[in-house]
Amino acid sequence: MMLEAHGLTIPARLHDVTAQLGRGRVTAICGPNGAGKSTLLSALTGLIAPVSGTVTLTAQPLDQIPADERARRIGYLPQTAHVAWNLSVRTLVGLGRLPHRTSALEDARVIDEAMATMQLGDFADRRIATLSGGERARALLARVLATQPQWILADEPLAALDLAHQRSLVISLRQLAQEGAGVVLVVHDLALAMNTADHVVVLDKGRVAALGAPQKALSEQVIAKVWGMTARWLGERGHQALAL
Numbered sequence: 001m002m003l004e005a006h007g008l009t010i011p012a013r014l015h016d017v018t019a020q021l022g023r024g025r026v027t028a029i030c031g032p033n034g035a036g037k038s039t040l041l042s043a044l045t046g047l048i049a050p051v052s053g054t055v056t057l058t059a060q061p062l063d064q065i066p067a068d069e070r071a072r073r074i075g076y077l078p079q080t081a082h083v084a085w086n087l088s089v090r091t092l093v094g095l096g097r098l099p100h101r102t103s104a105l106e107d108a109r110v111i112d113e114a115m116a117t118m119q120l121g122d123f124a125d126r127r128i129a130t131l132s133g134g135e136r137a138r139a140l141l142a143r144v145l146a147t148q149p150q151w152i153l154a155d156e157p158l159a160a161l162d163l164a165h166q167r168s169l170v171i172s173l174r175q176l177a178q179e180g181a182g183v184v185l186v187v188h189d190l191a192l193a194m195n196t197a198d199h200v201v202v203l204d205k206g207r208v209a210a211l212g213a214p215q216k217a218l219s220e221q222v223i224a225k226v227w228g229m230t231a232r233w234l235g236e237r238g239h240q241a242l243a244l
């Protein structure tokens, strides 16, 4: 039930990165710009191959898992919100069903559910090009949810969202983790990572700088070393804020 990176190396991007990600929990990948977060996430989906090292899913090398099965098991939300075709929201979300061969009725039920989770009910017939950045981000995430993957790997899924939609997405992602999904998020907001994640991987210049429970991996010492900032955690656990 693990998605594991073993000694991943991609020259100038990742250096000997080893990390174990578990299902049933939310993992945050944090680090400064250029630290290798997006590279690690796409290597974990199998989209880019390391020069050395391997990624395994439940102990099986990712490159030995057929592409359609991989697409069913791992849902990936890239950082860019570019959509090549000006589809309706419902059609876009429906693309998430492509790796499955289920009935139209079942597909429709799952698509409705994914759109409801992302509060897209009113947008079903709208064209993607007419949406705001945050609405588009929610539609792309609904497409990932429509796949019902065991793993959700999302690169900055909260960046374009307003406060209320951030909150509701965090609750949905935590709920999915509770139901057994492995949720892996690239997150810049360290307070969000501290309050939301069960496990944090901190990257710095392509290497793992810290790893573990958020209190440990995002300690004031780690923040000083990796981000070069003097910062102090305030507030109670689960509701912490970072004072700079």
Ligand SMILES: Nc1ncnc2c1ncn2[C@@H]1O[C@H](COP(=O)(O)OP(=O)(O)OP(=O)(O)O)[C@@H](O)[C@H]1O
Binding pocket: 012, 013, 031, 032, 033, 034, 035, 036, 037, 038, 039, 040
């Ligand atoms: N396609 C590529 N070819 C070569 N180098 C790349 C490529 N994509 C990214 N890089 C470099 O690899 C390093 C890691 O990039 P990556 O996008 O993984 O960082 P990141 O931590 O996600 O950054 P950010 O917070 O800015 O999104 C950076 O130095 C970047 O310039």
